[in-house]
Amino acid sequence: MRRLLIAVAALPAVALALWFGGLGPAAVLPGGILWGAVAPIPADWSFTDSIAEVQLEVRRGGILPWSVTTWVMSDGPNLYIGAGECNRQWTHTAKTHPDVRVRIGGRIYPLRMVLEERVEVGAVIALITLHKYLGIAVASARYDGTSSGCVFRLEPRS
């Protein structure tokens, strides 16, 4: 009985250790804090063109790390991430606490997320997403306005 009580009491500690100890996100499952060497912000994000997925860490309530796996789109000096469904925990969190950490190729980039609502940028992102992830090349593209997804621009923290 005593061992059982100890085990039950230890569960939260184990969970916290895993959460803050680098149990990152996997596929559709969220994770905790992202570990890795912090890298300087590059002037050009084109190297991400060959990277399918990145990990994004937001801070729920500005404190609790919450990380997800997502797609990334680069347009030279601009970097974007998308959410197929904008009504997600992490998208809401990013709107209220925009300072995030992004792990790309094992390196951590401290960035700020800004909801991207410019139509012309949306057209560029649609074009990139179609080609990079779905293998569909298009001359031009734009979302028809009924999509439930959204796009965030990632900027250096000021």
Added chain:
Amino acid sequence: MRRFVAVALLALACGPGLEGEPAAAPVADWSFAAQAESVAFAAADGTPIRFVLAQPLVVDESLYLRAMTILPVKDPALAAILEEGRVQVAVDGRVWQAQAVRLTTAAEIDPLLPELLRVSHVEAVDPHWDPNPTRYPGTQVQQWFFRVETP
């Protein structure tokens, strides 16, 4: 870890196979499937596609199946369809046994893309199938296209 997640999803996704009244008459015009409330696909033995997205597309009265996944999972039903070239399709409670003719070339897939993009809420000009773009090596999701033909 990803394999663990995939297996967990597999276990969670178990459910009944395709249900409905067998339909024997061949279908020349699948336009009704575009307005159907439910369209589902399975292997010829009735094992439903469960672990990848199975999306029906109706183009020029023909029915197409687009299967897609972002996860490193294998779907037994999709594997059987690929191997046997046969598929079950259920449309609003009627089930057909059909041939699944795999499409792989741009000439075959390009005509489907306007409809695929339309249902994905994207308006695009001149879409072209380019599954291995040099600018984006190895970043594409897994996709399979089939034309569904009744004998």
